[in-house]
Amino acid sequence: LAKTTQPISMDSYEGQEVNITCSHNNIATNDYITWYQQFPSQGPRFIIQGYKTKVTNEVASLFIPADRKSSTLSLPRVSLSDTAVYYCLVVRNEKLTFGTGTRLTIIP
Amino acid sequence: ETGVTQTPRHLVMGMTNKKSLKCEQHLGHNAMYWYKQSAKKPLELMFVYNFKEQTENNSVPSRFSPECPNSSHLFLHLHTLQPEDSALYLCASSQGSSGRNYNEQFFGPGTRLTVL
Numbered sequence: 333l334a335k336t337t338q339p340i341s342m343d344s345y346e347g348q349e350v351n352i353t354c355s356h357n358n359i360a361t362n363d364y365i366t367w368y369q370q371f372p373s374q375g376p377r378f379i380i381q382g383y384k385t386k387v388t389n390e391v392a393s394l395f396i397p398a399d400r401k402s403s404t405l406s407l408p409r410v411s412l413s414d415t416a417v418y419y420c421l422v423v424r425n426e427k428l429t430f431g432t433g434t435r436l437t438i439i440p
Numbered sequence: 441e442t443g444v445t446q447t448p449r450h451l452v453m454g455m456t457n458k459k460s461l462k463c464e465q466h467l468g469h470n471a472m473y474w475y476k477q478s479a480k481k482p483l484e485l486m487f488v489y490n491f492k493e494q495t496e497n498n499s500v501p502s503r504f505s506p507e508c509p510n511s512s513h514l515f516l517h518l519h520t521l522q523p524e525d526s527a528l529y530l531c532a533s534s535q536g537s538s539g540r541n542y543n544e545q546f547f548g549p550g551t552r553l554t555v556l
Contacts, residue, residue, distance in 0.1 A: 364543055373549075375531075375547025375548055376545075378545065423543050428543070433482075
């Protein structure tokens with residue numbers, strides 16, 4: 333399975349754009365990159381998924397360079413409600429493996 | 441609301457008790473999952489069901505017994521648990537357990553289990 337590495341924690345002020353980078357050096361050809369968000373005492377929530385280049389939805393953008401060895405989740409104009417743990421997953425053989433994630437704290 | 445409900449939300453049980461966790465999904469999905477989330481540890485996949493058939497068991501101890509009577513319902517039967525089994529147990533569902541649909545799973549709120 334492709335191992336992912338992401339920062340343990342990040343702080344940001346309200347209204348700023350937040351970028352969380354994840355490295356996945358041994359990503360395979362068929363792997364997808366998927367991000368989930370988890371609030372305390374709740375289940376994770378799917379945010380976005382991509383294979384290459386850029387994907388954007390109403391919540392976030394996902395940037396994936398050509399070598400696909402890393403990816404960056406971009407959250408525009410964060411608010412206090414974006415405080416959560418964000419997980420980067422590389423899905424191989426239809427298996428979701430969660431790491432420890434990045435704990436994002438938004439400061440007023 | 442994710443369309444996946446779990447009951448009970450909190451459960452305290454002794455090591456000799458038998459209890460069951462229930463999960464129901466209202467999304468018309470074909471695949472359902474049980475995960476365990478312990479404090480300060482990543483989510484661990486326990487079981488996968490696809491069209492009511494178990495397709496994955498990640499070396500889970502036999503004191504955890506899953507049951508999937510139909511594609512909408514999933515149970516986790518618990519017996520003779522240990523204190524280290526205390527955790528948040530999460531149920532999830534997806535459109536299928538293969539391909540891109542597998543990647544988007546919808547999680548329930550979880551059952552916070554405490555084993556005394």
